Amino acid sequence: MPHDERLPSAAARSRAARFRIGAGFALVLAITVGARTYGIESESIWFDEGVSVQFLERPTFTEFIQAERTADKLKMPLYFVAEYYWWHATGRTITALRYLSVLVAAATVTVLFLFTRRLWGAYAGLIAAFCFALSKTHVFHGQEIRMYGIMYLLALLSWYALYLARGGNRRAWILHVVCN
Numbered sequence: 001m002p003h004d005e006r007l008p009s010a011a012a013r014s015r016a017a018r019f020r021i022g023a024g025f026a027l028v029l030a031i032t033v034g035a036r037t038y039g040i041e042s043e044s045i046w047f048d049e050g051v052s053v054q055f056l057e058r059p060t061f062t063e064f065i066q067a068e069r070t071a072d073k074l075k076m077p078l079y080f081v082a083e084y085y086w087w088h089a090t091g092r093t094i095t096a097l098r099y100l101s102v103l104v105a106a107a108t109v110t111v112l113f114l115f116t117r118r119l120w121g122a123y124a125g126l127i128a129a130f131c132f133a134l135s136k137t138h139v140f141h142g143q144e145i146r147m148y149g150i151m152y153l154l155a156l157l158s159w160y161a162l163y164l165a166r167g168g169n170r171r172a173w174i175l176h177v178v179c180n
Contacts, residue, residue, distance in 0.1 A: 028113070028130050029129075031130070032129075032142075035133060053087075053145060061081070083145070101146075101149045104149040105149055111153065112132050113125040114160070115160040116128040154179045158176055
């Protein structure tokens with residue numbers, strides 16, 4: 001069968017498909033960030049957030065953690081490390097502190113897309129990422145000053161690493177252990 005010059009080649013169709021997937025993911029990432037930044041400055045601080053931020057002005061990280069430990073016994077240490085240093089690096093405002101959760105949500109939607117793409121393909125990855133981007137629960141946790149967003153990210157990374165480790169990948173096992 002002769003090749004019709006008007007039909008795109010397999011390579012051109014592949015490039016076009018990769019472009020559509022990349023553009024789709026960029027759109028989902030923009031939706032994720034937009035949904036979490038919309039109105040982020042209008043919310044007043046609430047009790048659980050207050051527990052998280054009450055000791056951030058302590059002069060050293062050690063003093064902060066010691067004081068925080070008495071107020072929040074169920075804290076997730078990694079989040080409070082990030083929170084303390086983010087607070088001191090970004091201008092010490094509640095809105096700036098909430099942007100840490102926005103960044104974590106952006107990282108989470110990226111990992112979700114990559115993991116789902118590996119399991120079921122790129123379009124499934126886009127659908128999963130889109131569902132996360134618009135999930136009311138995840139939008140809420142992506143705006144607040146609490147550890148839930150980073151907990152989702154670490155859980156997802158742990159699952160992804162465990163999936164990658166099934167073939168004996170040592171780096172994936174290490175990532176799995178670190179995330180847990």
